[in-house]
Amino acid sequence: MNIDYGKDNKERIPYEHYLAEFRKLNPQEAAQRTGIPWHEETQEFEMHMMQKRFLIKWPECTIRKADPEEHGYGAMEDGIPPKIMVMRYLTRGVSSTGSGNFLTYREVPHGEVYFRQFQGRCMMRLAFGYGSNLSLFHAQMEKIGAKKLDMGDAAYEFEFLDKYFVRFILWAGDDEFPPSSQILFSDNFPLSFETEDLAVVGDISINTLKKI
Incomplete structure (x- = not known):
């Protein structure tokens, strides 16, 4: 490479x-x-x-x-x-398995400090990239073998790295409100990664969807 x-x-x-x-x-x-x-x-x-x-x-x-x-x-x-x-x-890093709970970016250590950057860099990019085209979001998430969730207007869970999981959740926009999103991380992420790393996780994941 x-x-x-x-x-x-x-x-x-x-x-x-x-x-x-x-x-x-x-x-x-x-x-x-x-x-x-x-x-x-x-x-x-x-x-x-x-x-x-x-x-x-x-x-x-x-x-x-x-x-x-x-x-x-x-x-x-x-x-x-x-x-x-x-x-x-x-x-x-260390081998770890999440408890089944997921964290928002704000809930990871120091996440509140970096949240504005994460929101613009990842959450808004996800929302405006797919919030008006949920069918494309469904198709691309299914191409990577993500697991469909009953959350928001469209949501999926995927394994980013071995035993480290991410959830993408979308709410479609309409005439009154713009599209929005949430990105969640399995609660073992803080054991191996810094808060700033999670923005890179979001970047890589969104880039991959757009390039597949």
Whole structure:
């Protein structure tokens, strides 16, 4: 996967920082801590992101689909941000299972501080991208194998990373009110990710829907 720093230079420094951490990783320890399979013979981790399996090469963090015959766009093919998420999880994350409860962005630690940015960057983008076209939302969510929920006017749950789940909920707009949305995170997210990471989760997820 080629990285085009020219598109967004501000990603270069965090990318290089996490890549340096990733290179120092003990892959067997990371596999035990996160529950992510490690293939010693190929020196690769095997992870899911948005219903598809990918292989992450250590120590260079190149990424390929686990099934070379699989067609269609995958979330880890979205440039630098997914690679940073993967490296952050493998270097700092833990295997965990949510209790079944979901959190709003405001409910995660320090979420109130960053909520306005998250609202504009993710919630409004989701609402105005699909609130007037629920049929497209249904079609794209079903393409990634998301689970339909009886919430709002349209809602789905999907596994973003192994055991870490996200819910997208939409309310359609009308003549009086604009469309709106809610994004929920399984309550194990704060065990492995910082609050700012959740905006990247939203970005990657919405980008993937638009590109599939």
